[in-house]
Amino acid sequence: MSERRSKAAAGRRRKPRLLNERITLVHGAGGKATRNLVEALFLGELGNPLLAPLSDSALLEAGGAKLAFTTDAHVVQPLFFPGGDIGSLAVNGTVNDIAVSGARPLVLSAAFVLEEGLPISDLRRVVASMAEAAREAGVVVAAGDTKVVERGRGDGLTVTTAAIGLVDERVSLGAEKVRPGDKVIVSGTLGDHGMAVMIARGNLELEVEIASDSASIYPLAESLFTLGEDLRWLRDPTRGGLATTLNELTEASGLCVVLDEKALPVREQVAAACEILGLDPLYVANEGKLIAIVAADRAEQALATLRAHPLGAEAQIVGEVEPEPKGLVLLQTAFGGSRVVDMLAGDPLPRIC
Amino acid sequence: MKYVDEFRSGELARALASELAEAMPPGRELALMEVCGGHTHAIYKHGLDELLPPGLELVHGPGCPVCVIPVGRVDDAVALALEPNVIFTTFGDMMRVPGSKGSLLDARSRGADVRMVYSPLDALELARANSQREVIFFAIGFETTAPSTAVTLLQARAQGIGNFSVFCNHVTIGPPLKAILDAPELRLDGLIAPGHVSAVTGSRVYDFIAAEYGRPVVVAGFEPLDILQSVLMLVRQLAQGRAEVENQYTRVVREQGNPRALEAIEQTMELRDSFEWRGLGSIPRSGLRLREEFSEWDAERRYAVPGVSVPDHKVCQCGQVLRGLVKPWECKVFGNACTPESPIGTCMVSSEGACAAYYHYGRNRPKRLSR
Incomplete structure (x- = not known):
């Protein structure tokens, strides 16, 4: 290993430390700073065997049943955007965390923090959209809570959802199940949600129609459960995008993922908007996609299974797991070179010039 | 994507890379500075450095707007x-x-x-x-x-x-390039000049580099094929003993600028x-x-602006990185105390900074010796 790489690797292995005196926006971007905050502060105080894996859901046994349990807070501006709104997002985001844990979502809870002055019509629209998303995902909202805060202290509306799911006995997923040679599959185009929201904020003056991909991916995940132990690992690449999610895998497994740039599915409008803004679709959020790591000899079958479903029509095999260099995600560029695909270090920012 | 994919073609890149290998003057080591951080970013993002022939080194320059702010x-x-x-x-x-x-x-x-x-x-x-x-x-x-x-x-x-x-x-x-060319520690054979700056200034602002310093300059676009072609143009000038200001980015840059x-x-x-x-x-x-x-x-x-000059953090080598004297990974704090999430120097902050480009994209590279 080169001196440079070993330096960088040593940097990664160091115990997480929280150097900031106050929370900054970077702590919320879903990249390394978020991880540092979670590991150094939350895990330090609240750590226990269920929380420690920091996976999408905690897996627990109760009365003989294997359950998956998760929660998610949702803040988004604007509240409504093409392809969804904070309501559908709050349902799908949490349901998807259950789905990629190899479980079937059963029930949801929803807690609303409402800001004084929020139009009731907006709230009604959000809740109706939640109801529709819950119907589509096959879950019910079984518990809820409402608080109202003073004007200026609530960002309009925030929703926190939690969900319980029933673990599917056919699969057992985890980074430790991943083997060199396994294939990396994404269920569709990358970056749609993040770009849709960024453009819906209306300050970029880009005239392009991009809709969020917000959807329940449980049907897609469930279709892969028939692969049994040949399905190694599932994730939904939300905040931080495909790049950050795969880095979590390589860090946890000590393996390497090599992506093929030419195989990455990115919608033309998203690619163009990213190009103009200097963003990389690999880091842009998705809300209706899954990444599956599948044994090599079942990869084509898994791909066909995903493509048979409307949500997976644009699924692609995008890369492969390799033993070395440990802990890194690499990209073979269409240009003919290679590069590291790092974890997100802060919010993706448009370039200056 | 139209107007983009054709500038990132792997096939054309391979053809250009072999032309470049043939154009290299035998037995010479060449150091070319890519002045602009946008070029540095593109070079590592597309893995362009891996297509360069032996004996050709790209040196990062000071053209990163965030990095140069003290x-x-x-x-x-x-x-x-x-x-x-x-x-x-x-x-x-x-x-x-x-x-x-x-x-x-x-x-x-x-x-x-x-x-x-x-x-x-x-x-x-x-x-x-x-x-x-x-x-x-x-x-x-x-x-x-x-x-x-x-x-x-x-x-x-x-x-x-x-x-x-x-x-x-x-x-x-112009002035920082003059300062770099005047510095005795670094020998540069040619410069890849920034395309977007040149769209405003025109390519004439580099005339002094060819005339007074005898170094060739090529104004380059930001797609990887633009950069590779510019490198080839510089190498050809050097092989033929020319030192001229050439414009590769003709679709955007005019001699008189904007x-x-x-x-x-x-x-x-x-x-x-x-x-x-x-x-x-x-x-x-x-x-x-x-x-x-x-x-x-x-x-x-x-407003009453303090206006006080403050030295860089004592372990930070951004200054040397910006002058092309130190490769990012040679800096003592690169990747350990200084990372994109807790940067010590500017070069690790901006996506156009050389350290950030190396950190994000280049950590798989075998280390090359710099002179």
């Missing part, structure tokens, strides 16, 4: 942001640059109203919409971004918007006697300030 100016920005009733606006990258007492992002967590904008015109719009507040725009960048600041100032005056001002840190491309953009800069800004650069120290007539007739919109005249 610590003292960041402190000034933080002080302005903490002024009462101020909305301080900045390009996103600048928010994370550490000053001696924290970054703008830290100031924001302490209560300063710091907002990211995409253009100075957004800041002016913010001033219009918040007439009871004072809006300051943190203007940075070379001749690439200076015209948009200039146009914003002209609009502010025309529309009589008085609650808007500019903290001007604009710089010019006269309207230059006129807007001329109307609103003038050269400072000297300006401090990170790593390069004070360079005479290298920075711009607002002209007297725009003093009403000049944050440096409207």
Whole structure:
């Protein structure tokens, strides 16, 4: 290993430390700073065997049943955007965390923090959209809570959802199940949600129609459960995008993922908007996609299974797991070179010039 | 994607790479500086360095607008942001640059109203919409971004918007290149000149490099094939013993530049006697300030700006990185104490910074020896 790489690797292995005196926006971007905050502060105080894996859901046994349990807070501006709104997002985001844990979502809870002055019509629209998303995902909202805060202290509306799911006995997923040679599959185009929201904020003056991909991916995940132990690992690449999610895998497994740039599915409008803004679709959020790591000899079958479903029509095999260099995600560029695909270090920012 | 994919073709890249290998003058080692951080970023993002023949080294230059801002100016920005009733606006990258007492992002967590904008015109719009507040725009960048600041100032005056001002840190491309060429520590054989700056200034600003320093210059676009072709053009000049200013980026850059953009800069800004650069120290007539007739919109005249020069963090080698003397990974703190999430120097902050480019994209490379 080169001196440079070993330096960088040593940097990664160091115990997480929280150097900031106050929370900054970077702590919320879903990249390394978020991880540092979670590991150094939350895990330090609240750590226990269920929380420690920091996976999408905690897996627990109760009365003989294997359950998956998760929660998610949702803040988004604007509240409504093409392809969804904070309501559908709050349902799908949490349901998807259950789905990629190899479980079937059963029930949801929803807690609303409402800001004084929020139009009731907006709230009604959000809740109706939640109801529709819950119907589509096959879950019910079984518990809820409402608080109202003073004007200026609530960002309009925030929703926190939690969900319980029933673990599917056919699969057992985890980074430790991943083997060199396994294939990396994404269920569709990358970056749609993040770009849709960024453009819906209306300050970029880009005239392009991009809709969020917000959807329940449980049907897609469930279709892969028939692969049994040949399905190694599932994730939904939300905040931080495909790049950050795969880095979590390589860090946890000590393996390497090599992506093929030419195989990455990115919608033309998203690619163009990213190009103009200097963003990389690999880091842009998705809300209706899954990444599956599948044994090599079942990869084509898994791909066909995903493509048979409307949500997976644009699924692609995008890369492969390799033993070395440990802990890194690499990209073979269409240009003919290679590069590291790092974890997100802060919010993706448009370039200056 | 049309107009993009054709500039990233792997097939054309392979063909150019073999032409380049043949064009290399036998037995010579060549060092070419890519002046612009945008080029550095593109080189590593596309893995272009892996296509270069042995004996050819690319050296990173000072053309990263965020990287060259010295610590003292960041402190000034933080002080302005903490002024009462101020909305301080900045390009996103600048928010994370550490000053001696924290970054703008830290100031924001302490209560300063710091907002990211995409253009100075957004800041002016913010001033219009918040007439009871004072809006300051943190203007940075070379001749690439200076015209948009200039146009914003002209609009502010025309529309009589008085609650808007500019903290001007604009710089010019010629003087730092001269400073680098004058420095004895680095021998460069040629320069890949920045395309977007040149779209404003024209390619003539580099004539002195060919004429006085005998070094070839090629103005390059930002797609990987643009850069590879520019490298080939430079190598051909060197092999033939020529030192000329050539333009690879003809689809954007004209010899005379963009006269309207230059006129807007001329109307609103003038050269400072000297300006401090990170790593390069004070360079005479290298920075711009607002002209007297725009003093009403000049944050440096409207507020008490500390204006103190602050040395870099003692372990930070951004200065040497910006002058091409040290490769990012040779810096003692690269990747351990200094990372993109807790940067010590500017080169690790901006996506155009050489350290950030290496850190994000280049950590799989076998280490090459630099001279």
